Amino acid sequence: PWMTPTELVVMNTSSMDFGPTFAPDTNEVFVSQRFTGDAEIYRFTRPTAANAFANKTEMAPLNVQAGSEEGEPSLSDDGLVIYFNRYAPDRIFTSTRSNTQLTDWSVPVLVDTIHPNLAGFHSPDFAGDKRMVVTKDGMIWEATRPTPSSPWGAPVSLGIAGDVPCMRRDGLELLYEGAVTIGATQSVAIFRRTRASIGDAFSPEQRLAF
Numbered sequence: 665p666w667m668t669p670t671e672l673v674v675m676n677t678s679s680m681d682f683g684p685t686f687a688p689d690t691n692e693v694f695v696s697q698r699f700t701g702d703a704e705i706y707r708f709t710r711p712t713a714a715n716a717f718a719n720k721t722e723m724a725p726l727n728v729q730a731g732s733e734e735g736e737p738s739l740s741d742d743g744l745v746i747y748f749n750r751y752a753p754d755r756i757f758t759s760t761r762s763n764t765q766l767t768d769w770s771v772p773v774l775v776d777t778i779h780p781n782l783a784g785f786h787s788p789d790f791a792g793d794k795r796m797v798v799t800k801d802g803m804i805w806e807a808t809r810p811t812p813s814s815p816w817g818a819p820v821s822l823g824i825a826g827d828v829p830c831m832r833r834d835g836l837e838l839l840y841e842g843a844v845t846i847g848a849t850q851s852v853a854i855f856r857r858t859r860a861s862i863g864d865a866f867s868p869e870q871r872l873a874f
């Protein structure tokens with residue numbers, strides 16, 4: 665079972681903070697925060713896993729569109745490619761950098777222009793460089809490609825209702841946000857499903873205790 669969640673105080677504001685993504689070495693994390701009006705993407709770093717996160721930097725190149733909101737970032741395995749949402753309407757943008765020490769990303773490009781199969785999808789999450797989960801119409805979809813430099817194939821619906829998916833890098837565990845009713849109140853919770861192999865269907869959903 666998962667440990668009791670620990671608040672990352674340095675990443676939390678008095679408003680909404682959401683959609684964190686870790687770099688593969690876990691010493692860099694990108695998160696979206698909304699304490700200045702619009703949601704923007706920020707970067708936090710630490711020297712080793714034994715240290716606390718600090719060194720907050722706004723990712724200005726990713727937040728260039730005035731009045732827009734950016735969130736739900738996801739990093740590739742090498743940490744050099746980032747996908748993220750730009751909202752109203754929900755669209756996926758992508759940007760690159762030449763090394764993991766840089767905070768200067770390239771001008772974001774609408775992902776539809778280079779990966780047309782992802783047009784109309786949102787909430788991207790890398791599950792390794794050759795697998796990605798996205799959402800559309802309240803359902804979770806999975807896209808694959810043969811190599812990291814290949815275009816993404818057409819996403820296939822997993823038949824799972826949910827949003828903001830996060831898939832383990834081996835593709836065998838899926839976490840996502842799903843609707844729940846608590847008393848008379850409609851809310852959301854985090855759910856988990858697993859599968860024995862890539863070719864298998866996912867197990868029934870399990871609501872996580874936290």
